[in-house]
Amino acid sequence: MILSKLFNSKIPIFAIFFLGILLRTIFLIQVPPSMANDEINIIINAQSLLHTGQNIPGVVTGILGKTSGNLGGGIHSEISSWLIVPFIAIFGFSWPIVKLPFIFASLGVVCVSYLLVKRLIGREAGLIAAFLAAINPWSIFFARSGYESIFSAFFYLLAIYIVFSFKGWKILWATPLFLAGLLSYFSAKTIMLPLALFTLASARFISPKSSVKPALLVSLLLLTFLTIYLPLLSKSPAGVRFRELNDQNIQGVVNLKRTQSLDFPLVEIYENKYVEEIRHRTRAALGALSANFLFQDGQPESIPSLAISDHAPLYLIDLPLIVFGLVFLARTNPGLLFTFLGFLVITLIPNFLNLQGTTYMIRTVILFPILTLISAIGIYYLKNSFSLLSQRNLTYVAIFAVYLLFVGNFAIQYFSRLPIDRNEGWFLPDRVVAKYIKSSFDKNLGDITLVSATPKQTAYRYLLFNKLYNDTQSIKTTNARFSQEDYSIGNLNIAGDCPDFTENTNLIVDTRIPCSQELRGSSIASIKDGRALYVITSDELCRNYVSRHYPLIKDIDYLDIENLSIEDFCQNFLTDIKY
Secondary structure: OHHHHHHOOOHHHHHHHHHHHHHHHOOOOOOOOOOOHHHHHHHHHHHHHHHHOOOOOOOEEOOEOOOOOOOOOOEEOOOHHHHHHHHHHHHOOOOOHHHHHHHHHHHHHHHHHHHHHHHHOOHHHHHHHHHHHHHOHHHHHHHHOOOOHHHHHHHHHHHHHHHHHOOHHHHHHHHHHHHHHHHHOOHHHHOHHHHHHHHHHHHHHHOOOOOOHHHHHHHHHHHHHHHHHHHHHHHOHHHHHHHHHOOOOHHHHHHHHHHOOOOOOOHHHHOOHHHHHHHHHHHHHHHHHOHHHHHHOOOOOOOHHHOEOOEOOOOOOHHHHHHHHHHHHHHHOHHHHHHHHHHHHHOOHHHHHOOOOOOOOOOOOOHHHHHHHHHHHHHHHHHHOOOOHHHHHHHHHHHHHHHHHHHHHHHHHHHHHHHHHOOOOOOHHHHHHHHHHHHHHHOOOOOEEEEOOOHHHHHHHHHHHOOOOOOHHHHHHHHHHHHOOOEEEOOEEEEOOOOOOOOOOOEEEEOOOOOOOOOOOEEEEOOOOOOEEEEEOOOOOOOOOOOOOOOOOOOHHHHOHHHOOHHHHHHHHEEOOOO
């Protein structure tokens, strides 16, 4: 009785959103410990768009805007940076405030999960869906990151909700949302049309009395847009990403297999580039449905900043609950079962088409929200399988308790292990370097040359963490310089090659860059294994503090790097290891 009253009140939804906000904002300064290249690109680009209306050098946004500088690693979708602009205009441009748009998008997924399941199943099931979305590892991960796929996930899910909930011509509101999903993230472009057409067809199948004309108009509008958009995209600088749809290594794989095989009849029928390509693409697509990846450890994932140490994008308890959900739908609503299975198949399309660096956490877009919805339906079905109210209440309490245990494990892996284990994937050393350089300039210790393997993104991280990209004039000046691949900022010169230097040169060198002269000095070392990542040849700032041979970060407060004292900073992030 108490639980029934609770579910019918407004308390659960407010509690769920409070929990969702807490998990997405606590320790946000410290975790993740920095920003990966794609993240820094779209966030710095948003600040440039706000102040100049132009993309930053080295970034192209689909068919929109002019390009300049080196575009390597800088091809993004059309509106991802524009979605960040209003937040920067209102809340300012600083770390970690720039994460707010992604937090809002993730909370939007929580809200839409509630609304969609409430519409399809009922309010009680909707609350369960909202709770699972609020604590879902994938949703929390991308809320706290700066990857644009969370935008597409929100827009697509909201479009799906509108199609299933609105009547008649009101479903036209789904059109701009489908387009927003397409324009927010590059890989999401591949699923927009099949997702839209399938959603419209499924809604018609579930509600056969609904008018077909609005659905046809939405389909026509989307097809017309793609007819115009795709040729423009292919001819733009961003069109080089169409090359990712082709695997250049297939023929070599076929030749190798034939070389390492005995002569046998029909070999050419079963071993050719067409069969091999289907194998490769199917393997890449189905990898997203691996139980080990989904529920156990989230592996394999090719990009370090897209994986949670020893944790999956879902919880292990979700596995049986998803099975229960599918069984429930098969028994009560086969049409809805077909709809959810169709959504899951559509999420496999990006990795089927793109074999360049297969990633499952980000490219599948709505895979994990959809699985979370099915898991919520599984809980609802499991509860309703008991006849006594006391048994139903006990089921809720037991499942809630188990989820709390899993959330606790996720919190340990994410907040405790990820900052150390994945620190280099998140480019924490660049954040440390930014602190070191600013502190040196504050003490007037002379000019510095920083040699980085990724000079462009390192320069952008330096600007963000030191709040040096905030006024229109400095942004214009910086953009003009960077467009010539001159990454100098005041007394700092950032280069990609090791220059000639003397003993008195203030030089900070990425150890991945070969130098003709021997490097000696203090080191910015990996907080994971102590390897020297940057060597400081003339360390005037920390030479009186460096004593450790191995960085040992045990307190999360030390990851609030910008607010550390010089002594705490030097003693915890620099070592006297000789490179």
